[in-house]
Amino acid sequence: MKTKLLISVAFLAGLLTVCSPVFAHHGASAYETSKPVMMKGAVVTKYSWINPHTLIYFDYTDDKGEVQHWTAEIGSPSAVNLLGWTRTTLKPGDIVTVYVFQAKSHLPVGRLNKLVLADGTLLRDSQTGGDRGERADDAVR
Amino acid sequence: MRNPFTRAIIGLALVLVVSSVAFAQTGQSQPPQATREGSQWKYNPIDRAAGSGGPAPKRDLSGTWAGPRSGAGVPDFKRGDQPSLTPLGQQLFRENKPLAKFSPAGTNDPTVRTCDPFGVPRNSIDEIRGLSFATMPGRIVMLIQFQDLWREIWMDGRALPTNVGAAEKGAPDPRYNGYSVGHWEGDYTLVIDTTGLDERTWLNREGYPHTVNAHVQERYTRIDHNNLELTVTIDDSKVYAKPFSLGTAHFRWIPNQELDEKLCLPSEVIEYLKALGDPAGSDPNAVGPSRK
Numbered sequence: 001m002k003t004k005l006l007i008s009v010a011f012l013a014g015l016l017t018v019c020s021p022v023f024a025h026h027g028a029s030a031y032e033t034s035k036p037v038m039m040k041g042a043v044v045t046k047y048s049w050i051n052p053h054t055l056i057y058f059d060y061t062d063d064k065g066e067v068q069h070w071t072a073e074i075g076s077p078s079a080v081n082l083l084g085w086t087r088t089t090l091k092p093g094d095i096v097t098v099y100v101f102q103a104k105s106h107l108p109v110g111r112l113n114k115l116v117l118a119d120g121t122l123l124r125d126s127q128t129g130g131d132r133g134e135r136a137d138d139a140v141r
Numbered sequence: 142m143r144n145p146f147t148r149a150i151i152g153l154a155l156v157l158v159v160s161s162v163a164f165a166q167t168g169q170s171q172p173p174q175a176t177r178e179g180s181q182w183k184y185n186p187i188d189r190a191a192g193s194g195g196p197a198p199k200r201d202l203s204g205t206w207a208g209p210r211s212g213a214g215v216p217d218f219k220r221g222d223q224p225s226l227t228p229l230g231q232q233l234f235r236e237n238k239p240l241a242k243f244s245p246a247g248t249n250d251p252t253v254r255t256c257d258p259f260g261v262p263r264n265s266i267d268e269i270r271g272l273s274f275a276t277m278p279g280r281i282v283m284l285i286q287f288q289d290l291w292r293e294i295w296m297d298g299r300a301l302p303t304n305v306g307a308a309e310k311g312a313p314d315p316r317y318n319g320y321s322v323g324h325w326e327g328d329y330t331l332v333i334d335t336t337g338l339d340e341r342t343w344l345n346r347e348g349y350p351h352t353v354n355a356h357v358q359e360r361y362t363r364i365d366h367n368n369l370e371l372t373v374t375i376d377d378s379k380v381y382a383k384p385f386s387l388g389t390a391h392f393r394w395i396p397n398q399e400l401d402e403k404l405c406l407p408s409e410v411i412e413y414l415k416a417l418g419d420p421a422g423s424d425p426n427a428v429g430p431s432r433k
Contacts, residue, residue: 029241029242029243029244029423029424029425030244030246030421030422030423030424031421048409048412048413048416050406050409050412050413051403051404051405051406051409051410051413052245052253052405052409052410052413053413053417055412055413055416055417057416071416071417071420072417073413073417076403077403078210078211078270078401078403079210081212082186082212103420103421103422104422104424105420105421105422107420107421107422109416109417109420109421110421137210140186140212141209141210141211141212141214141215141217
Protein backbone atom coordinates (compact mmCIF):
# COMPACT_ATOMS: atom_id res chain seq x y z
CA MET A 1 0.00 0.00 0.00
CA LYS A 2 2.86 2.39 0.88
CA THR A 3 4.54 1.70 -2.47
CA LYS A 4 1.30 2.36 -4.33
CA LEU A 5 0.92 5.64 -2.47
CA LEU A 6 4.48 6.70 -3.29
CA ILE A 7 4.02 5.87 -6.94
CA SER A 8 0.76 7.82 -7.08
CA VAL A 9 2.31 10.84 -5.42
CA ALA A 10 5.25 10.73 -7.82
CA PHE A 11 2.85 10.44 -10.76
CA LEU A 12 0.84 13.43 -9.55
CA ALA A 13 3.99 15.46 -8.98
CA GLY A 14 5.09 14.65 -12.52
CA LEU A 15 1.75 15.72 -13.96
CA LEU A 16 1.78 18.98 -12.02
CA THR A 17 5.29 19.77 -13.28
CA VAL A 18 4.25 19.21 -16.89
CA CYS A 19 1.18 21.40 -16.45
CA SER A 20 2.93 24.34 -14.76
CA PRO A 21 3.20 27.64 -16.66
CA VAL A 22 6.00 27.89 -19.19
CA PHE A 23 7.53 31.15 -20.31
CA ALA A 24 9.19 31.55 -23.65
CA HIS A 25 12.59 32.92 -24.16
CA HIS A 26 12.64 36.61 -24.41
CA GLY A 27 13.68 38.38 -21.23
CA ALA A 28 10.63 37.48 -19.19
CA SER A 29 12.58 36.49 -16.08
CA ALA A 30 12.02 39.96 -14.55
CA TYR A 31 8.28 39.35 -14.30
CA GLU A 32 6.10 37.69 -11.71
CA THR A 33 4.80 34.88 -13.82
CA SER A 34 2.58 32.90 -11.51
CA LYS A 35 -0.54 35.03 -11.92
CA PRO A 36 -1.36 38.17 -13.89
CA VAL A 37 -2.78 41.25 -12.17
CA MET A 38 -6.24 42.02 -13.55
CA MET A 39 -7.31 45.64 -13.89
CA LYS A 40 -10.79 46.56 -15.13
CA GLY A 41 -11.65 50.01 -16.38
CA ALA A 42 -8.05 50.88 -17.26
CA VAL A 43 -7.82 54.00 -19.42
CA VAL A 44 -5.26 54.00 -22.21
CA THR A 45 -3.07 57.10 -22.17
CA LYS A 46 -0.58 56.21 -24.91
CA TYR A 47 0.04 53.38 -27.37
CA SER A 48 3.54 53.07 -28.85
CA TRP A 49 3.75 50.71 -31.85
CA ILE A 50 7.53 50.33 -31.59
CA ASN A 51 10.46 47.95 -31.56
CA PRO A 52 11.66 46.13 -29.61
CA HIS A 53 8.19 45.79 -28.03
CA THR A 54 4.92 47.64 -28.36
CA LEU A 55 4.05 49.64 -25.26
CA ILE A 56 0.61 50.29 -23.75
CA TYR A 57 0.45 53.07 -21.18
CA PHE A 58 -2.69 53.18 -19.06
CA ASP A 59 -4.10 54.67 -15.88
CA TYR A 60 -5.83 52.48 -13.37
CA THR A 61 -7.83 53.79 -10.41
CA ASP A 62 -7.61 51.38 -7.49
CA ASP A 63 -10.17 50.70 -4.72
CA LYS A 64 -8.80 53.57 -2.67
CA GLY A 65 -9.38 55.96 -5.57
CA GLU A 66 -5.68 56.38 -6.28
CA VAL A 67 -4.60 56.58 -9.89
CA GLN A 68 -1.73 54.29 -10.83
CA HIS A 69 0.21 55.00 -14.02
CA TRP A 70 1.11 51.72 -15.69
CA THR A 71 3.18 50.68 -18.68
CA ALA A 72 2.81 47.22 -20.16
CA GLU A 73 4.66 45.64 -23.05
CA ILE A 74 3.58 43.17 -25.68
CA GLY A 75 5.64 41.69 -28.50
CA SER A 76 7.14 43.57 -31.43
CA PRO A 77 4.77 44.90 -34.11
CA SER A 78 5.85 42.02 -36.39
CA ALA A 79 4.94 39.48 -33.73
CA VAL A 80 1.66 40.88 -32.41
CA ASN A 81 0.36 41.88 -35.83
CA LEU A 82 -0.08 38.16 -36.42
CA LEU A 83 -2.48 38.07 -33.46
CA GLY A 84 -4.66 40.92 -34.67
CA TRP A 85 -2.94 43.95 -33.12
CA THR A 86 -2.35 46.89 -35.46
CA ARG A 87 -0.84 50.35 -35.28
CA THR A 88 -4.31 51.73 -34.49
CA THR A 89 -5.70 49.09 -32.12
CA LEU A 90 -5.61 51.45 -29.15
CA LYS A 91 -5.81 55.20 -28.67
CA PRO A 92 -5.75 57.48 -25.64
CA GLY A 93 -9.09 57.35 -23.82
CA ASP A 94 -9.91 53.74 -24.68
CA ILE A 95 -11.26 51.79 -21.71
CA VAL A 96 -9.91 48.27 -21.45
CA THR A 97 -9.52 45.35 -19.08
CA VAL A 98 -5.91 44.25 -18.81
CA TYR A 99 -4.12 41.23 -17.38
CA VAL A 100 -0.49 42.04 -16.64
CA PHE A 101 2.44 40.01 -15.32
CA GLN A 102 3.92 42.62 -13.04
CA ALA A 103 7.66 43.17 -12.68
CA LYS A 104 9.31 41.70 -9.61
CA SER A 105 10.54 45.21 -8.93
CA HIS A 106 6.90 45.95 -7.90
CA LEU A 107 6.86 49.06 -10.07
CA PRO A 108 3.71 49.55 -12.18
CA VAL A 109 5.25 47.96 -15.26
CA GLY A 110 4.92 44.50 -16.71
CA ARG A 111 4.25 42.17 -19.59
CA LEU A 112 0.68 42.05 -20.82
CA ASN A 113 -0.89 38.63 -20.86
CA LYS A 114 -4.07 39.73 -22.59
CA LEU A 115 -6.40 42.68 -22.97
CA VAL A 116 -10.14 43.06 -23.58
CA LEU A 117 -11.43 46.03 -25.54
CA ALA A 118 -14.66 47.85 -24.66
CA ASP A 119 -16.45 45.92 -27.43
CA GLY A 120 -15.36 42.61 -25.90
CA THR A 121 -12.56 41.81 -28.36
CA LEU A 122 -9.85 39.75 -26.71
CA LEU A 123 -6.26 40.40 -27.76
CA ARG A 124 -3.33 38.32 -26.56
CA ASP A 125 0.37 38.95 -26.27
CA SER A 126 2.57 36.87 -28.56
CA GLN A 127 4.98 35.50 -26.00
CA THR A 128 2.91 35.34 -22.80
CA GLY A 129 -0.68 35.56 -24.01
CA GLY A 130 -1.74 31.99 -23.33
CA ASP A 131 -4.05 31.20 -20.44
CA ARG A 132 -1.09 29.87 -18.49
CA GLY A 133 1.22 32.65 -19.65
CA GLU A 134 2.62 30.53 -22.46
CA ARG A 135 3.13 31.58 -26.07
CA ALA A 136 -0.09 32.37 -27.89
CA ASP A 137 1.31 32.68 -31.40
CA ASP A 138 2.24 29.12 -32.32
CA ALA A 139 -0.93 28.80 -34.38
CA VAL A 140 -0.10 31.86 -36.49
CA ARG A 141 3.64 31.49 -36.90
CA MET B 142 -11.76 -0.42 -10.12
CA ARG B 143 -11.62 -1.70 -6.60
CA ASN B 144 -9.24 0.72 -5.02
CA PRO B 145 -10.84 4.14 -4.44
CA PHE B 146 -7.41 5.75 -4.34
CA THR B 147 -6.64 4.47 -7.83
CA ARG B 148 -10.00 5.79 -9.02
CA ALA B 149 -9.18 9.20 -7.60
CA ILE B 150 -5.77 9.28 -9.29
CA ILE B 151 -7.21 8.32 -12.65
CA GLY B 152 -10.00 10.87 -12.22
CA LEU B 153 -7.52 13.62 -11.42
CA ALA B 154 -5.31 12.63 -14.33
CA LEU B 155 -8.31 12.86 -16.66
CA VAL B 156 -9.21 16.29 -15.31
CA LEU B 157 -5.65 17.51 -15.84
CA VAL B 158 -5.51 16.15 -19.38
CA VAL B 159 -8.89 17.61 -20.34
CA SER B 160 -8.10 20.98 -18.79
CA SER B 161 -4.73 21.20 -20.54
CA VAL B 162 -6.44 20.46 -23.86
CA ALA B 163 -8.98 23.18 -23.05
CA PHE B 164 -6.16 25.58 -22.18
CA ALA B 165 -4.45 24.78 -25.45
CA GLN B 166 -7.62 25.62 -27.32
CA THR B 167 -8.31 28.88 -25.52
CA GLY B 168 -4.59 29.67 -25.78
CA GLN B 169 -4.96 29.83 -29.54
CA SER B 170 -5.15 33.29 -30.94
CA GLN B 171 -7.85 35.05 -32.84
CA PRO B 172 -7.55 34.69 -36.58
CA PRO B 173 -5.29 37.40 -38.01
CA GLN B 174 -7.01 40.30 -39.66
CA ALA B 175 -5.08 40.12 -42.91
CA THR B 176 -6.98 38.59 -45.79
CA ARG B 177 -6.00 37.35 -49.20
CA GLU B 178 -7.03 40.72 -50.59
CA GLY B 179 -4.25 42.60 -48.76
CA SER B 180 -2.54 45.59 -50.30
CA GLN B 181 0.11 44.84 -52.91
CA TRP B 182 2.37 47.11 -50.89
CA LYS B 183 2.14 45.10 -47.69
CA TYR B 184 3.39 41.73 -46.58
CA ASN B 185 0.36 39.46 -46.26
CA PRO B 186 1.34 36.45 -44.13
CA ILE B 187 -1.72 34.33 -44.79
CA ASP B 188 -1.32 34.63 -48.55
CA ARG B 189 1.09 31.73 -48.70
CA ALA B 190 2.78 30.08 -51.64
CA ALA B 191 1.04 26.73 -52.09
CA GLY B 192 3.02 23.52 -52.36
CA SER B 193 6.32 23.36 -54.19
CA GLY B 194 5.55 25.86 -56.92
CA GLY B 195 7.33 23.57 -59.33
CA PRO B 196 11.01 22.61 -59.51
CA ALA B 197 13.71 24.96 -58.28
CA PRO B 198 15.27 27.12 -60.98
CA LYS B 199 18.96 26.35 -61.37
CA ARG B 200 21.52 28.48 -59.53
CA ASP B 201 18.95 31.09 -58.64
CA LEU B 202 17.78 32.24 -55.21
CA SER B 203 16.57 35.64 -56.45
CA GLY B 204 13.46 36.96 -54.84
CA THR B 205 11.94 37.55 -51.46
CA TRP B 206 11.46 34.94 -48.78
CA ALA B 207 9.56 34.62 -45.49
CA GLY B 208 11.43 32.99 -42.63
CA PRO B 209 10.73 31.69 -39.11
CA ARG B 210 8.02 33.48 -37.09
CA SER B 211 6.98 35.55 -40.10
CA GLY B 212 3.42 34.21 -40.03
CA ALA B 213 3.96 32.24 -43.25
CA GLY B 214 3.81 28.90 -41.47
CA VAL B 215 7.46 27.93 -41.88
CA PRO B 216 9.08 25.72 -39.25
CA ASP B 217 10.76 27.42 -36.32
CA PHE B 218 14.51 27.92 -36.43
CA LYS B 219 16.06 24.63 -35.37
CA ARG B 220 19.07 24.85 -33.08
CA GLY B 221 22.15 22.93 -34.09
CA ASP B 222 24.81 21.29 -31.95
CA GLN B 223 25.74 22.23 -28.43
CA PRO B 224 29.25 23.63 -29.05
CA SER B 225 32.27 22.53 -27.09
CA LEU B 226 34.13 25.64 -25.88
CA THR B 227 37.86 25.95 -25.31
CA PRO B 228 39.01 27.61 -22.07
CA LEU B 229 39.22 30.93 -23.90
CA GLY B 230 35.78 30.30 -25.35
CA GLN B 231 34.34 29.62 -21.93
CA GLN B 232 35.85 32.80 -20.57
CA LEU B 233 34.40 34.90 -23.38
CA PHE B 234 31.02 33.15 -23.09
CA ARG B 235 30.81 33.89 -19.36
CA GLU B 236 31.25 37.61 -20.03
CA ASN B 237 28.11 37.72 -22.15
CA LYS B 238 24.78 38.34 -20.44
CA PRO B 239 22.01 37.27 -22.82
CA LEU B 240 18.63 38.99 -22.92
CA ALA B 241 16.64 35.88 -22.02
CA LYS B 242 18.29 35.54 -18.64
CA PHE B 243 19.17 39.13 -17.82
CA SER B 244 16.23 41.06 -19.32
CA PRO B 245 16.66 44.40 -21.11
CA ALA B 246 17.70 46.05 -17.84
CA GLY B 247 20.63 43.73 -17.22
CA THR B 248 21.77 42.44 -20.61
CA ASN B 249 25.02 43.44 -22.29
CA ASP B 250 23.90 42.12 -25.67
CA PRO B 251 24.95 45.10 -27.80
CA THR B 252 22.01 44.66 -30.15
CA VAL B 253 19.44 45.18 -27.42
CA ARG B 254 20.02 48.55 -25.73
CA THR B 255 21.63 50.38 -28.64
CA CYS B 256 20.47 48.58 -31.83
CA ASP B 257 24.03 47.61 -32.75
CA PRO B 258 24.11 45.33 -35.82
CA PHE B 259 23.79 41.56 -35.46
CA GLY B 260 26.58 40.97 -37.96
CA VAL B 261 27.28 37.64 -39.63
CA PRO B 262 26.12 34.96 -38.86
CA ARG B 263 23.53 36.20 -36.37
CA ASN B 264 21.69 38.25 -38.99
CA SER B 265 20.94 35.03 -40.89
CA ILE B 266 19.38 33.30 -37.89
CA ASP B 267 17.94 35.99 -35.60
CA GLU B 268 14.92 38.21 -36.50
CA ILE B 269 15.06 36.51 -39.88
CA ARG B 270 11.42 36.94 -40.86
CA GLY B 271 12.35 38.31 -44.27
CA LEU B 272 15.23 37.84 -46.69
CA SER B 273 15.88 38.61 -50.35
CA PHE B 274 18.54 37.72 -52.89
CA ALA B 275 19.55 39.67 -55.96
CA THR B 276 22.56 39.76 -58.28
CA MET B 277 25.06 42.43 -59.25
CA PRO B 278 28.13 42.01 -61.48
CA GLY B 279 30.37 39.38 -59.88
CA ARG B 280 28.26 39.26 -56.73
CA ILE B 281 25.12 37.94 -55.15
CA VAL B 282 23.56 40.43 -52.79
CA MET B 283 21.60 39.36 -49.72
CA LEU B 284 19.05 41.88 -48.50
CA ILE B 285 17.92 41.34 -44.94
CA GLN B 286 14.59 42.74 -43.79
CA PHE B 287 15.66 43.43 -40.22
CA GLN B 288 17.48 46.72 -40.27
CA ASP B 289 17.24 47.01 -44.10
CA LEU B 290 20.78 45.82 -44.54
CA TRP B 291 22.63 44.07 -47.30
CA ARG B 292 25.60 41.76 -47.70
CA GLU B 293 27.74 41.19 -50.75
CA ILE B 294 28.82 37.68 -51.63
CA TRP B 295 31.62 37.62 -54.22
CA MET B 296 31.14 34.87 -56.78
CA ASP B 297 34.24 35.55 -58.88
CA GLY B 298 36.38 32.79 -57.43
CA ARG B 299 38.50 35.00 -55.20
CA ALA B 300 39.88 33.58 -51.94
CA LEU B 301 38.84 34.81 -48.54
CA PRO B 302 41.24 37.28 -46.92
CA THR B 303 43.55 35.65 -44.34
CA ASN B 304 44.90 38.69 -42.56
CA VAL B 305 41.85 40.61 -41.47
CA GLY B 306 42.61 42.83 -38.51
CA ALA B 307 46.33 42.13 -38.70
CA ALA B 308 48.85 44.86 -37.93
CA GLU B 309 50.50 44.67 -41.37
CA LYS B 310 49.94 47.47 -43.87
CA GLY B 311 47.05 46.89 -46.19
CA ALA B 312 45.35 44.31 -44.00
CA PRO B 313 41.57 44.63 -44.22
CA ASP B 314 39.68 45.77 -41.13
CA PRO B 315 37.20 43.53 -39.32
CA ARG B 316 33.62 44.15 -40.42
CA TYR B 317 30.27 43.40 -38.81
CA ASN B 318 29.30 41.44 -41.91
CA GLY B 319 32.81 40.17 -42.53
CA TYR B 320 34.04 39.29 -45.99
CA SER B 321 32.10 36.73 -47.99
CA VAL B 322 32.70 34.56 -51.03
CA GLY B 323 30.30 32.09 -52.53
CA HIS B 324 30.08 29.21 -54.96
CA TRP B 325 27.42 26.82 -56.19
CA GLU B 326 27.48 23.20 -55.16
CA GLY B 327 25.50 21.53 -57.90
CA ASP B 328 22.71 23.69 -59.20
CA TYR B 329 20.67 24.20 -56.05
CA THR B 330 22.97 24.91 -53.11
CA LEU B 331 24.71 28.24 -52.64
CA VAL B 332 27.64 27.92 -50.24
CA ILE B 333 28.79 31.17 -48.62
CA ASP B 334 32.06 31.36 -46.71
CA THR B 335 32.71 34.35 -44.47
CA THR B 336 35.52 35.50 -42.25
CA GLY B 337 36.94 38.76 -40.89
CA LEU B 338 34.14 39.32 -38.38
CA ASP B 339 34.13 42.19 -35.91
CA GLU B 340 34.58 40.57 -32.50
CA ARG B 341 31.95 42.72 -30.83
CA THR B 342 29.17 40.58 -32.26
CA TRP B 343 27.71 37.41 -30.79
CA LEU B 344 27.13 34.35 -32.94
CA ASN B 345 23.58 34.14 -31.63
CA ARG B 346 21.28 35.59 -28.96
CA GLU B 347 22.57 33.05 -26.44
CA GLY B 348 25.88 34.91 -26.47
CA TYR B 349 28.26 32.46 -28.09
CA PRO B 350 31.51 34.32 -28.85
CA HIS B 351 33.80 34.25 -31.86
CA THR B 352 37.15 35.64 -32.98
CA VAL B 353 37.93 37.70 -36.09
CA ASN B 354 39.24 34.55 -37.77
CA ALA B 355 36.05 32.54 -37.34
CA HIS B 356 35.02 30.82 -40.54
CA VAL B 357 31.27 30.87 -41.02
CA GLN B 358 29.70 28.69 -43.67
CA GLU B 359 26.12 29.16 -44.80
CA ARG B 360 24.52 26.64 -47.12
CA TYR B 361 21.34 27.81 -48.83
CA THR B 362 19.58 24.96 -50.60
CA ARG B 363 16.69 25.71 -52.89
CA ILE B 364 14.48 22.64 -52.47
CA ASP B 365 11.88 23.68 -55.04
CA HIS B 366 10.51 26.97 -56.33
CA ASN B 367 8.83 27.85 -53.03
CA ASN B 368 11.20 26.48 -50.40
CA LEU B 369 14.68 27.38 -49.26
CA GLU B 370 16.67 25.91 -46.40
CA LEU B 371 19.70 27.36 -44.62
CA THR B 372 22.26 25.64 -42.42
CA VAL B 373 25.04 27.57 -40.69
CA THR B 374 28.26 26.06 -39.37
CA ILE B 375 31.08 27.69 -37.42
CA ASP B 376 34.76 26.82 -37.38
CA ASP B 377 36.69 28.93 -34.85
CA SER B 378 39.38 26.82 -33.26
CA LYS B 379 40.49 29.40 -30.69
CA VAL B 380 37.07 29.26 -29.01
CA TYR B 381 35.47 25.99 -30.15
CA ALA B 382 37.10 22.59 -29.91
CA LYS B 383 35.58 21.57 -33.23
CA PRO B 384 33.30 22.98 -35.94
CA PHE B 385 29.63 22.90 -35.07
CA SER B 386 26.26 23.69 -36.57
CA LEU B 387 24.53 26.85 -35.36
CA GLY B 388 21.20 25.61 -36.71
CA THR B 389 18.78 25.44 -39.61
CA ALA B 390 16.23 27.94 -40.91
CA HIS B 391 13.50 27.47 -43.48
CA PHE B 392 12.23 30.11 -45.87
CA ARG B 393 9.14 30.21 -48.05
CA TRP B 394 8.53 32.16 -51.24
CA ILE B 395 6.32 35.24 -50.73
CA PRO B 396 3.62 35.47 -53.45
CA ASN B 397 3.47 39.28 -53.65
CA GLN B 398 7.23 39.54 -52.91
CA GLU B 399 6.60 42.29 -50.33
CA LEU B 400 8.02 42.66 -46.85
CA ASP B 401 7.04 45.17 -44.20
CA GLU B 402 9.68 47.37 -42.64
CA LYS B 403 11.26 46.18 -39.41
CA LEU B 404 13.84 48.41 -37.80
CA CYS B 405 15.52 48.70 -34.43
CA LEU B 406 15.45 52.47 -33.94
CA PRO B 407 17.65 53.91 -31.19
CA SER B 408 14.99 56.56 -30.47
CA GLU B 409 12.35 53.89 -29.91
CA VAL B 410 14.68 51.80 -27.78
CA ILE B 411 15.36 54.83 -25.59
CA GLU B 412 11.60 55.22 -25.01
CA TYR B 413 11.24 51.50 -24.36
CA LEU B 414 14.05 51.30 -21.82
CA LYS B 415 12.91 54.42 -19.98
CA ALA B 416 9.23 53.44 -19.82
CA LEU B 417 9.54 49.70 -19.33
CA GLY B 418 12.84 47.91 -19.73
CA ASP B 419 14.82 49.56 -16.96
CA PRO B 420 11.98 49.90 -14.41
CA ALA B 421 11.15 46.23 -14.92
CA GLY B 422 14.64 45.38 -13.75
CA SER B 423 16.70 42.26 -14.11
CA ASP B 424 16.49 39.08 -12.09
CA PRO B 425 19.21 36.74 -13.39
CA ASN B 426 18.82 34.51 -10.35
CA ALA B 427 15.28 33.66 -11.30
CA VAL B 428 14.64 30.22 -12.64
CA GLY B 429 15.37 30.69 -16.32
CA PRO B 430 12.47 30.84 -18.75
CA SER B 431 11.97 27.51 -20.42
CA ARG B 432 13.31 27.19 -23.94
CA LYS B 433 11.23 26.33 -26.95
